[in-house]
Amino acid sequence: MAQRDTGTEQLIKDTAKQIFFSEGKFHATTQDIADAAGVNRTLVNYYFRSRDILFEQVAEEARAEMSAQLESVFSAKLEFKEKVHRLITVFMDQAIKFPYREIYVVTESKRTEKAVPDEKKNRIRKFLAEVEEEMELGRIKKMDPRHFLMNLFSLMAYPLITTCINKSLYNINDKEYLKLMKERKQLIFEMIYQ
Amino acid sequence: MAQRDTGTEQLIKDTAKQIFFSEGKFHATTQDIADAAGVNRTLVNYYFRSRDILFEQVAEEARAEMSAQLESVFSAKLEFKEKVHRLITVFMDQAIKFPYREIYVVTESKRTEKAVPDEKKNRIRKFLAEVEEEMELGRIKKMDPRHFLMNLFSLMAYPLITTCINKSLYNINDKEYLKLMKERKQLIFEMIYQ
DNA sequence: TTGGCGTTTAACAAAAATGTTAAACACAAT
DNA sequence: ATTGTGTTTAACATTTTTGTTAAACGCCAA
Numbered sequence: 001m002a003q004r005d006t007g008t009e010q011l012i013k014d015t016a017k018q019i020f021f022s023e024g025k026f027h028a029t030t031q032d033i034a035d036a037a038g039v040n041r042t043l044v045n046y047y048f049r050s051r052d053i054l055f056e057q058v059a060e061e062a063r064a065e066m067s068a069q070l071e072s073v074f075s076a077k078l079e080f081k082e083k084v085h086r087l088i089t090v091f092m093d094q095a096i097k098f099p100y101r102e103i104y105v106v107t108e109s110k111r112t113e114k115a116v117p118d119e120k121k122n123r124i125r126k127f128l129a130e131v132e133e134e135m136e137l138g139r140i141k142k143m144d145p146r147h148f149l150m151n152l153f154s155l156m157a158y159p160l161i162t163t164c165i166n167k168s169l170y171n172i173n174d175k176e177y178l179k180l181m182k183e184r185k186q187l188i189f190e191m192i193y194q
Numbered sequence: 195m196a197q198r199d200t201g202t203e204q205l206i207k208d209t210a211k212q213i214f215f216s217e218g219k220f221h222a223t224t225q226d227i228a229d230a231a232g233v234n235r236t237l238v239n240y241y242f243r244s245r246d247i248l249f250e251q252v253a254e255e256a257r258a259e260m261s262a263q264l265e266s267v268f269s270a271k272l273e274f275k276e277k278v279h280r281l282i283t284v285f286m287d288q289a290i291k292f293p294y295r296e297i298y299v300v301t302e303s304k305r306t307e308k309a310v311p312d313e314k315k316n317r318i319r320k321f322l323a324e325v326e327e328e329m330e331l332g333r334i335k336k337m338d339p340r341h342f343l344m345n346l347f348s349l350m351a352y353p354l355i356t357t358c359i360n361k362s363l364y365n366i367n368d369k370e371y372l373k374l375m376k377e378r379k380q381l382i383f384e385m386i387y388q
Numbered sequence: 389t390t391g392g393c394g395t396t397t398a399a400c401a402a403a404a405a406t407g408t409t410a411a412a413c414a415c416a417a418t
Numbered sequence: 419a420t421t422g423t424g425t426t427t428a429a430c431a432t433t434t435t436t437g438t439t440a441a442a443c444g445c446c447a448a
Contacts, residue, residue, distance in 0.1 A: 004415070004424050024301055026220050029405060040427055045407060103297060106359060107218055116362040124363055146364055146374065147381055150353045158348035161355075165300060168310040169318055170340055180340065187341055191385075198394055198445070223435060234397055239437060389448105396443070405434070413426065418419105 009047040011037050016058050021098035024161075026107065030054070059108040062101050067120060069094060074127050080134045084152070085189055091156050092185050096178065099160035124149070140193060148192075155188045203241040205231050210252050215292035218355075220301065224248070253302040256295050261314060263288060268321050274328045278346070278386065282379050285350050290375055293354035318343070334387060342386075349382045 015037035019028045030051050034041035048054040073087045094101075108114075131145040140148070159166065160181065167177050209231035213222045224245050228235035242248040267281045288295075302308075325339040334342070353360065354375065361371050 006425065008425080024304060026301060027305070031405075041406090042408090042427070043425085046425075049407090051406065103355065106356060107220060110218060110358060111221070116359065121363060121365070141385075143381060144374070144377070146360075147378065150360070150378075151349060151385065153356075154348040154352035155345060158352040159344040161297065162300060162347075164304060165310065166340075166344070169315060171315070180338070183338070184341065184344075187337060191335075191345065194388075200395070202395080225435075235436090236397070236438090237395085240395080243437090245436065391448085392446090394443105394445090397441085399439090399441100401436100401438070403434100403436070405432100407430105407432070409428100409430080411427085411429100413424105415424090416422090418421075 008039060008043055012039065012044060012047060012054070013058060013061070016054060017062070017098070017101075020058065020104045021062065021101040024100035024103070026100075026104065055108065056112060059105055059112075062098075062105050066094075066101065066105070071123065074123055080130050081139070081193065083130075084192065087152070088156065088185050088189055091153075092181065092188075095157055095160045096181055099157075099163060102157060103161060152188070152192055155184070155191065159184065202233060202237055206233065206238060206241060206248070207252060207255070210248060211256070211292070211295075214252065214298045215256065215295040218294035218297070220294075220298065249302065250306065253299055253306075256292075256299050260288075260295070260299070265317065268317055274324050275333070275387065277324075279383055281346070282350065282383055285347075286375065286379050286382075289351055289354045290372070293351075293357060296351060297355060346382070346386055349378070349385065353378065 012033065016028075016033050019025050019033060019036060025032070030044045031041050033054075034044055044051065044054060048057065069090055070087075073083060073090055076083060076086065078086065128145040128149065131140070131148050134140050135142045135145070135148075163177060167173070172180070206227065210222075210227050213219050213227060213230060219226070224238045225235050227248075228238055238245065238248060242251065263284055264281075267277060267284055270277060270280065272280065322339040322343065325334070325342050328334050329336045329339070329342075357371060361367070366374070
């Protein structure tokens with residue numbers, strides 16, 4: 001079979017991701033996405049049958065990407081401290097690229113009533129145990145380890161969601177904001193690890 | 195004139211706020227809002243002329259509410275430490291009620307190209323100066339005061355945006371999650387103020 | 389009670405977004 | 419060159435969402 005694969009299917013998905021995850025335009029229509037991709041809107045239906053299927057597929061791939069990214073860090077054979085360091089690097093780099101990805105997944109999961117699979121729960125549970133161990137060893141401040149995780153992800157994710165407000169509020173341009181966000185990697189690590 | 199005022203206009207706005215800010219259903223249509231409010235959809239047009247005007251008005255009021263709330267704390271005649279404490283109380287209580295309010299404002303401001311007014315910028319600048327002073331006095335860790343603010347708001351806001359994920363991830367119900375969020379008030383204060 | 393006025397409703401119209409179809413296109417293999 | 423197959427396009431159809439209008443309703447005051 002001559003699977004020609006002009007890359008259009010991937011282009012549409014990538015464009016949708018760009019619009020949703022990077023630009024945060026959650027109201028985008030299939031026409032908006034097709035225009036941004038420079039293709040005929042009908043191709044959305046040709047490749048994905050329906051708008052909802054495209055959107056859900058985009059959400060599903062986002063879940064998989066985020067999951068793989070965390071898995072790669074959590075399962076690494078590293079000291080806990082080093083794991084946290086790598087987590088911050090990996091997560092922040094992604095968050096800089098796709099600040100709205102998690103929000104998209106949250107709101108999309110809400111619509112489709114998607115629950116977190118046991119596999120991910122177990123992975124987190126394992127990491128929480130590691131956090132607790134580190135607390136026992138007196139290396140990080142004692143607290144409910146769930147708070148520890150929430151703190152960590154909050155510090156990484158939120159400033160990128162609110163980029164446009166902050167840029168306006170502090171009168172800084174994209175380049176300066178990017179610098180600020182890169183600074184945060186070290187700052188968050190110190191804050192968590194003191 | 196007999197201004198009858200049946201409260202319907204307010205009801206529609208409150209319902210829209212509930213749906214957008216509390217439930218995070220950003221895709222809601224005017225029909226969805228009318229249904230939730232238990233009124234005829236035409237009333238949306240009667241009172242607000244168009245969907246866009248309602249949505250923008252809701253966003254504008256959200257901006258005003260958030261602004262007033264911060265203003266009340268920032269302008270209070272209090273020690274810096276006490277200000278931070280009150281800020282956390284006030285902001286967290288609001289964030290528990292309306293976790294998605296800021297996100298709504300961010301995405302809506304993006305569509306309407308709304309910039310932060312000078313008044314708010316100045317207010318923040320003043321508070322940043324107070325932060326710096328407190329750092330000089332050695333009461334909080336020295337850092338770019340903008341990071342200090344971003345840290346503070348991140349820790350307060352993000353866990354509430356991701357409520358549905360966290361509840362599923364940690365297998366906890368609404369009541370337990372609320373308890374966890376209330377715990378955060380103290381925890382964040384300690385984290386910021388060490 | 390009745391006329392006026394703000395409110396509500398239903399029926400209709402218009403616009404926007406999505407989905408379908410058949411034909412045109414383009415490339416590779418025969 | 420021709421055939422087959424995957425891709426793209428345009429025209430059309432359908433559905434969804436939004437906006438408009440006129441009539442009905444209900445309360446209050448004259």
